[in-house]
Amino acid sequence: xxxxxxxxxxxxxxxxxxxxxxxxxxxxxxxxxxxxxxxxxxxxxxxxxxxxxxxxxxxxxxxxxxxxxxxxxxxxxxxxxxxxxxxxxxxxxxxxxxxxxxxxxxxxxxxxxxxxxxxxxxxxxxxxxxxxxxxxxxxxxxxxxxxxxxxxxxxxxxxxxxxxxxxxxxxxxxxxxxxxxxxxxxxxxxxxxxxxxxxxxxxxxxxxxxxxxxxxxxxxxxxxxxxxxxxxxxxxxxxxxxxxxxxxxxxxxxxxxxxxxxxxxxxxxxxxxxxxxxxxxxxxxxxxxxxxxxxxxxxxxxxxxxxxxxxxxxxxxxxxxxxxxxxxxxxxxxxxxxxxxxxxxxxxxxxxxxxxxxxxxxxxxxxxxxxxxxxxxxxxxxxxxxxxxxxxxxxxxxxxxxxxxxxxxxxxxxxxxxxxxxxxxxxxxxxxxxxxxxxxxxxxxxxxxxxxxxxxxxxxxxxxxxxxxxxxxxxxxxxxxxxxxxxxxxxxxxxxxxxxxxxxxxxxx
Numbered sequence: 001x002x003x004x005x006x007x008x009x010x011x012x013x014x015x016x017x018x019x020x021x022x023x024x025x026x027x028x029x030x031x032x033x034x035x036x037x038x039x040x041x042x043x044x045x046x047x048x049x050x051x052x053x054x055x056x057x058x059x060x061x062x063x064x065x066x067x068x069x070x071x072x073x074x075x076x077x078x079x080x081x082x083x084x085x086x087x088x089x090x091x092x093x094x095x096x097x098x099x100x101x102x103x104x105x106x107x108x109x110x111x112x113x114x115x116x117x118x119x120x121x122x123x124x125x126x127x128x129x130x131x132x133x134x135x136x137x138x139x140x141x142x143x144x145x146x147x148x149x150x151x152x153x154x155x156x157x158x159x160x161x162x163x164x165x166x167x168x169x170x171x172x173x174x175x176x177x178x179x180x181x182x183x184x185x186x187x188x189x190x191x192x193x194x195x196x197x198x199x200x201x202x203x204x205x206x207x208x209x210x211x212x213x214x215x216x217x218x219x220x221x222x223x224x225x226x227x228x229x230x231x232x233x234x235x236x237x238x239x240x241x242x243x244x245x246x247x248x249x250x251x252x253x254x255x256x257x258x259x260x261x262x263x264x265x266x267x268x269x270x271x272x273x274x275x276x277x278x279x280x281x282x283x284x285x286x287x288x289x290x291x292x293x294x295x296x297x298x299x300x301x302x303x304x305x306x307x308x309x310x311x312x313x314x315x316x317x318x319x320x321x322x323x324x325x326x327x328x329x330x331x332x333x334x335x336x337x338x339x340x341x342x343x344x345x346x347x348x349x350x351x352x353x354x355x356x357x358x359x360x361x362x363x364x365x366x367x368x369x370x371x372x373x374x375x376x377x378x379x380x381x382x383x384x385x386x387x388x389x390x391x392x393x394x395x396x397x398x399x400x401x402x403x404x405x406x407x408x409x410x411x412x413x414x415x416x417x418x419x420x421x422x423x424x425x426x427x428x429x430x431x432x433x434x435x436x437x438x439x440x441x442x443x444x445x446x447x448x449x450x451x452x453x454x455x456x457x458x459x460x461x462x463x464x465x466x467x468x469x470x471x472x473x474x475x476x477x478x479x480x481x482x483x484x485x486x487x488x489x490x491x492x493x494x495x496x497x498x499x500x501x502x503x504x505x506x507x508x509x
Contacts (some may be wrong), residue, residue: 004085006033007112008076008107012019012093012119013037016203017129018044018171019274020120028117033084036075039066040229043422044202046283049087069099069457073106080112094117097147125301126202126231130209134168139236142167147180148174148232163188168235175228185234189479190214195238200230205256205279211238221483248508250277251502255435258425258465260285260444262418265316269438272498281434282427285447287418288317291391294412298325298388301408305335308408310385312371313359314344314397318389319351322411331355337415339377344371346493366396366492367473379404388412396474418448426452429463434502436487440470440494442477449481457482466504470497 014020021029026048031033034054035046046055056075059066061266067075090244094116107114123145127134134143144366146157147280148171162169163185174181178198186192192215200208200300201425212220214234221230222442245251256279259266263284270280276359301308313319326335343359344350345366352359361378363370387398391414398409428434429452435458439445449456460467460483469475471492475485487495487504 004083004327005013005112006080006082006086008080008086008088008092008112008114009117010088010103010114011117013045013091014121015092016042018042018367019124020203021482025119028249029087031085034079035087035089037089038091041089044344045089047281056453059352065214070101073103076103076107076134077110077112079109096121096123105414114354122454123509126199127233129203129207129242129247129304130197130199132197132233132239133244134237136237136240141172145170145172147380148172148177150177150180151241156269159184161211163190168237171232174232175230176197178232182218184216186214193442194234195236196234197238198226198230198232200226201233205254205277205309209248221360232486234506243321247277251279251505253353255505256281256433257435258283258437260438260448261338261440262288264288269494271350272494273334276502283421283423284418285451286415288413289416290321290413294410295325297410298412299329301386302326302329302335307384308339308386310340310342311336312342312387313348314351314393316351316391317413319348321423322388323355331352342371342375368394371397372400376404388417415443417450426459431467432463434463434465436466436468438468441477442474443502445474445477445481445483460484468501
């Protein structure tokens with residue numbers, strides 16, 4: 001019996017911003033057995049593949065190829081014939097100067113099924129993020145996309161036709177030959193004062209845009225240090241940039257942030273950073289591990305929920321695990337009827353509300369001391385509190401409340417160090433590529449320092465990066481580790497942390 005043939009998806013990853021990946025691209029990435037990817041692909045897209053997916057890097061940037069194209073073609077055939085679902089992940093669109101057509105032809109010849117999943121090419125998306133529309137009714141009703149890889153004396157291009165265009169000209173992969181391109185267009189009749197721009201690393205937080213004219217754009221780009229990967233755009237549409245730019249004018253644009261939260265919780269902070277124009281590097285230092293024996297104890301407590309008068313939840317993780325246990329037992333929020341429910345923090349309160357429970361008590365300050373101050377006067381010796389929380393939590397709340405009434409503290413999960421990582425943050429810090437490191441708990445600070453090593457304080461000091469803390473307990477831990485507290489949120493929430501960072505960026509812009 002012949003072995004089952006797999007399938008190869010030629011997927012366009014878009015032009016840099018990971019959110020420009022199509023829904024179909026995300027879907028096939030999430031279910032593939034192997035992903036073959038290029039240098040121009042945003043590493044964030046690899047978060048969509050499963051942990052056991054085979055990852056194969058093949059390079060492909062300018063003249064530096066980790067694997068020649070012919071070998072990539074044969075690799076795709078081999079993987080497909082092994083019965084695997086394969087994603088060939090490319091920057092932009094596979095069929096726009098991406099050699100996806102060559103790969104598809106080879107797969108067809110080998111009898112390996114394939115599909116092309118289009119991506120947003122930098123020709124359109126990259127220029128849009130620079131505030132340059134590729135067409136506009138008042139100045140460009142057409143556009144041409146041209147390869148900047150010039151052969152011999154560039155005679156293979158029809159320069160008189162290109163120079164006479166009334167629309168927009170876009171050259172891809174042309175930075176090495178920008179002087180030849182601009183001089184050829186001028187020699188063939190294009191006005192030297194025609195508007196032109198170079199956009200480097202389009203749609204990413206490292207995006208740089210230089211504008212000028214056909215006569216001086218090569219010199220200006222060189223002076224600004226712009227190299228590949230970059231777009232060269234020539235045409236009147238460049239003049240609309242100041243009116244249409246939206247991406248590189250945001251408050252955190254150009255800043256790089258290291259996010260130390262767990263993978264499961266990092267997305268909210270990452271999204272907020274990206275929405276404000278910053279680059280968010282996921283570097284999880286913690287992971288949440290449920291404690292099976294304690295979860296069993298929680299189940300027993302829920303069976304006797306009528307014995308309790310109060311339920312206190314101190315984190316989103318605690319809420320999620322509590323309601324998972326409820327669900328596993330075939331119960332729901334109605335089980336909490338008659339209990340006084342207390343939540344520490346807006347995020348915990350919001351998590352409760354998502355399960356249909358509005359907490360009765362939410363201290364104004366999101367720390368244990370505030371909870372004790374507010375809840376303490378409400379308690380009598382007849383009360384009994386159910387307190388499911390982290391094994392790593394401070395003893396303060398349990399100790400103080402136990403002096404007032406019975407407290408059943410159940411340590412349903414523990415926060416462990418996350419050692420899996422896809423990025424070398426220590427190297428980034430040493431290269432002064434990081435502007436801010438965000439800490440949302442004392443444990444993220446503790447494990448960050450452990451992961452970087454004993455030279456962590458010196459590395460951060462020399463890097464120029466700022467440490468941003470969500471609140472006083474996290475700041476206390478940072479200082480104990482010898483790390484600076486450059487920023488502390490006034491409100492101890494993710495929104496408060498973002499507000500403090502934004503204020504710092506604005507102040508030092």
